[in-house]
Amino acid sequence: MVTNSNRAPLTPLLTPTDLHPVIGWEVHKAMEPLYSGFTCGQYFKVSSSPDPSSDHLPRHQARGRGTPINPPNRFEQIRIEVDETALADLDPEDAIRPGPKTQFLDDDSQSILSRNDSPDVPFTFGVNPYRGCEHGCAYCYARTYHEYLGWSSGLDFETKIMVKRRAPELLRVELSKPSWQPEPINFSGATDCYQPAERQYQITRRCLEVALELRNPVRIVTKNSLITRDLDLLGEFASWKGVDAMITLTSLDTKLAGQLEPRAARPQARLDTIRKLTAAGIPVGIMISPIIPGLTDHEMPEIMKAAAAAGAKSASMIVLRLPFSVKDLFVDWLETHAPGKKARVLSRLRDIRGGELNVTEWKSRMRGEGPHAENIRNLFVAARRRAGLAPDLPDLNCTAFRRPGGTQLDLL
Numbered sequence: 001m002v003t004n005s006n007r008a009p010l011t012p013l014l015t016p017t018d019l020h021p022v023i024g025w026e027v028h029k030a031m032e033p034l035y036s037g038f039t040c041g042q043y044f045k046v047s048s049s050p051d052p053s054s055d056h057l058p059r060h061q062a063r064g065r066g067t068p069i070n071p072p073n074r075f076e077q078i079r080i081e082v083d084e085t086a087l088a089d090l091d092p093e094d095a096i097r098p099g100p101k102t103q104f105l106d107d108d109s110q111s112i113l114s115r116n117d118s119p120d121v122p123f124t125f126g127v128n129p130y131r132g133c134e135h136g137c138a139y140c141y142a143r144t145y146h147e148y149l150g151w152s153s154g155l156d157f158e159t160k161i162m163v164k165r166r167a168p169e170l171l172r173v174e175l176s177k178p179s180w181q182p183e184p185i186n187f188s189g190a191t192d193c194y195q196p197a198e199r200q201y202q203i204t205r206r207c208l209e210v211a212l213e214l215r216n217p218v219r220i221v222t223k224n225s226l227i228t229r230d231l232d233l234l235g236e237f238a239s240w241k242g243v244d245a246m247i248t249l250t251s252l253d254t255k256l257a258g259q260l261e262p263r264a265a266r267p268q269a270r271l272d273t274i275r276k277l278t279a280a281g282i283p284v285g286i287m288i289s290p291i292i293p294g295l296t297d298h299e300m301p302e303i304m305k306a307a308a309a310a311g312a313k314s315a316s317m318i319v320l321r322l323p324f325s326v327k328d329l330f331v332d333w334l335e336t337h338a339p340g341k342k343a344r345v346l347s348r349l350r351d352i353r354g355g356e357l358n359v360t361e362w363k364s365r366m367r368g369e370g371p372h373a374e375n376i377r378n379l380f381v382a383a384r385r386r387a388g389l390a391p392d393l394p395d396l397n398c399t400a401f402r403r404p405g406g407t408q409l410d411l412l
Helices: 141-149 155-159 167-176 197-201 203-214 225-239 254-260 267-279 297-310 326-337 339-352 371-387
Strands: 016-019 026-028 044-047 079-082 103-106 113-115 125-127 160-163 185-187 218-222 243-249 284-291 314-319
Touching: 103 197, 141 155, 141 160, 141 326, 155 160, 160 197, 167 203, 185 203, 197 203, 203 225, 218 225, 225 243, 225 267, 243 267, 243 297, 254 267, 254 326, 267 284, 267 297, 284 297, 284 371, 297 314, 297 371, 314 371, 326 339, 339 371
Parallel strands: 103 160, 125 185, 185 218, 218 243, 243 284, 284 314
Antiparallel strands: 016 026, 044 079, 113 125
């Protein structure tokens, strides 16, 4: 366990401990706080043929969370669901399930650079200091990655955060290899590197310190104003054209943004972040991501106008993706927060996804196909041109890289 006066202690990695006496199900101790106040066998039951809807899932008080439910893990054959017969005997106040607290778990990963070969993702190497994300964005495609850990893409994704405390040391090892050829490293490719956990653990900052020491360029994508904490480091990167930042904006509607992205910075805070980064000499662009047809697509012109006024220089877009169980989570979100728009949003998503809510083909998965998808692209391009924003930020400088020991990369 890490104990540091400046950081909260990390909980040791939780592992399966007990076997269900009948079906051999591995019960994680990580589940205990999720059902706080209940005995799992008393008010919940194990199901091996679960109802595909969310009606039978335990629902929690979810203030500050993107979802109150945990849909079943697609790799598991059983799940926990509400035992309505047992709950019927409870006083209504006793039947309220408290929301779980966030747990920070020690991730003992042995490598930190993830290599990307997707033709529709504009980087090769990425660093993700955390798995899971407390921002709790209802639409996040990365939620499904938590299923590989044996957890759910729902509330588990927001409340069980894996912290890669060895990330800075691992990054130094990677960048010190003779085989490493300097190129921009993306922070982050999945979960936000400046999510709330970073305030305590400072894994991202320490990774940036390594990259700065070796003068390897970095690109940062975030929706959290915590990035401004590291202006001292980012300013040094900028002095040799070694950094840029993309700030994600989904909506300028504060209420809607708070419902979609409950623990991320609010829209005005993100615009302020653009101003501060720009004032520090750091090139900034925006990502309008995701564009939600029928809910946020009409905001694109105003978002780009506001971002340009704040100092942004480029804009890119990604249309909403709903892989696997994220579909169920987002539909549940619509029913809760935008029931009057649910039918329109789902209809337009199916319009651009060939009748489905998600597709996996390269290129198409990011932008959609068909007349409505083309209308979104045309509106985006026209609005970007009117706002004076470029499609991309300038290339970063990879020639300043220094091998460990202080030797600058030879210029060939």
